[in-house]
Amino acid sequence: MIRIRVISARGSTPRDAGAEMFVGFDSVQGTIGGGQLEYMAIDRARAMLSQGLDLDRLDIPLGPEIGQCCGGRVVLELDRHGPTPQDHPDALIFGAGHVGRALALALQPLPVNATLIDQRPEELALAAAGIATHLTPLPETLIRDARAGTAVVILTHDHALDFLLAAEALSRPDLAYVGMIGSATKRAQFTRFAKGIDTSRLVCPIGAGLSQDKRPEVIAAFTAAELIGRLTAVSSLKKYPCNI
Template structure:
């Protein structure tokens, strides 16, 4: 969201390129859009030759006396693409009202994204924050240590609190919880809280099979939903970035299957 705000607030004429009609196969769906302001761009209509053509037309429109334009593009060999469909693109120069509309749309889109709570901003937690940053989720990194949060990527929501369980309880239904704090006892407490909700799309706790066994002997209630060890497909690579990549794949798969996702899509 902050990236869009900065883009729209910068000087220069901004042209919106929006896919308004799709027939057959295309790299993006109707409604996808791209913003163009000189050499700067935000968003995408699918890349490839289609996007190069759209960028060229947007910059021509910005230099012209007009305010709107239209492109009807066959996605075939004639432009070097093999999708085989056809798309219509509407281009227009944005005024203040248009920019306000876009920001409202983006805020609503972000609010509807599934939540991912990373509980612990240590080396694995930070690697997870970096890995999730470009994905269509709302990520919150939570820790009691301000110095660790300060090392996390910019643009990710960060909460410094001595009571992370309160943030866990306040999350919406269908969220994903990744527990990777600096204390085993805190990991157990937060994992218990996440499982007890009964509405999580994913609950993962960092650790080994031994740690899981200790947790299961301590926990109250069912633990079958717990993913521990996380990154099950990882064959022993302990680099934080590699662990994060495998965990992100697990979480995104779980979110795609969750009842909350299915309800939102209806």
């Protein structure tokens, strides 16, 4: 598989530096912006696979000569040994009820490895096709074992379990996002429960501020946007740290 990465983007371009996609002989994952730019890059990546080449670079003006009118210029690096497309941050969704299943589905096309977790096999069985699921009687252990930068979303059927998982997650300062479904009242209850724990990082309610609609799919959509926005911000800070 060839990784195609935008290493320079000047002027008006469909994607910024850092955007990437992965090309195999019969597969394409991700995008660098579509159009002729992407077609040219895919053709070159497959030629590299056929010729056994490991590294190449393309400097492409986005003008009439390639049928695009952005007006910018993009430099692409093509690398056979780049990271796999699975090298995305993890999102652990605790609770396979209506909102949990909807959130897992909303995250499915996004650059995040989402797993739906529950103690109830009958609820996990209702997840949409292709959703990664995990059945466990001890969900808190998954938080302890999570990779740094993981997002944790807590939506179980049991407030006591929610509080246990939230306390466990907030004990990990290296998690990118800790969210819990609920209300301002539930947040206040948790704050009283979690004595000695810094609750300032807790997002509760999740997906709030843009709509009062309580349909699971709507809550899931706003939560997915909130979560991916936080993961993107954390990733950008790692790439471009501020030294002021």
